[in-house]
Amino acid sequence: MGATVEQALEQLKSTGVRMTPQRHAILSFLMNSMTHPTADEIYKALSPVFPSMSVATIYNNLRLFVDARLVRELTYGDDSSRFDADLSEHYHAICKSCGKIVDFDYPPLTDVEDAASRETGFKVEGHRMEIYGHCGDCSKVHS
Numbered sequence: 001m002g003a004t005v006e007q008a009l010e011q012l013k014s015t016g017v018r019m020t021p022q023r024h025a026i027l028s029f030l031m032n033s034m035t036h037p038t039a040d041e042i043y044k045a046l047s048p049v050f051p052s053m054s055v056a057t058i059y060n061n062l063r064l065f066v067d068a069r070l071v072r073e074l075t076y077g078d079d080s081s082r083f084d085a086d087l088s089e090h091y092h093a094i095c096k097s098c099g100k101i102v103d104f105d106y107p108p109l110t111d112v113e114d115a116a117s118r119e120t121g122f123k124v125e126g127h128r129m130e131i132y133g134h135c136g137d138c139s140k141v142h143s
Contacts, residue, residue, distance in 0.1 A: 005031050008070045008085075015068065022046075022053050026061045027085075030071055036082040036092075036101040074101075074128075093131040097138035104131075 005028050009019055017023075025046050030037070037045070039058045047053060062083055065071035074082045074092070082101065089108045092101050113124045134141075 011070065012064075012068060017064065017068070022050050022057060023061050023064075025050060026058060027065060027070070030065070030083055030085040033085070034103070036074060036084050038080040038082055040080065042083075091129045091131065093133065093135075095135035095138055096132050097134050097141070100135045102135070 005024075008027055008031065009024065012023075013019060026042060029042055029045060035041070039055060039062055042062075043053070043055045043058050046058075062071065062073070065085075066073050066083075069087070070085065072084045072087060074084055076082070076094075086103065090103045090105055093104055094101050109127065109129065113127055116122060116127075117124045133139075
C-alpha cells in the first residue's frame with residue numbers, strides 16, 4: 001500500500017487543512033480497510049466512537065481526501081460510491097452477488113492506454129479495469 005496515515009496527514013496539513021479527530025479517524029479507517037467502503041459503511045463503523053459525526057461530515061471529508069489525491073472514488077452506475085485509499089496501480093474483481101470488491105495485481109495495461117490515445121486522439125490520463133464474477137463464498141451458492 002502507498003502512504004501511511006501519518007504521511008497523508010502531513011500532506012493535508014501542508015495544504016492548510018486542519019486535522020480534526022473525525023478527519024483522522026475517517027482517513028485511518030480508509031487506509032486500513034480492504035473493503036472499499038461506502039460513506040454509509042464508514043459512518044456505521046465510526047459513529048459509535050463519534051456519536052455527533054454526521055453522514056454529511058463523512059461525505060465532506062471524503063471529497064476533501066479525493067481532491068487531495070489521498071483517496072480514489074470508485075463509482076459503479078447507480079450504486080453508492082466506494083472509496084479506496086490504495087492509490088497504487090491495481091485492478092478490482094467484483095462479486096455480482098454480494099458486491100464484494102477484491103484488489104488484484106496485474107502489470108499495468110499501458111499498451112491499451114497507448115492504443116486508445118493513438119486511435120482516439122485523447123490525452124489518456126488513466127484507465128480502470130474490473131473483473132466480474134462470484135466470490136468464493138457466493139460461488140458455493142451458485143454452483
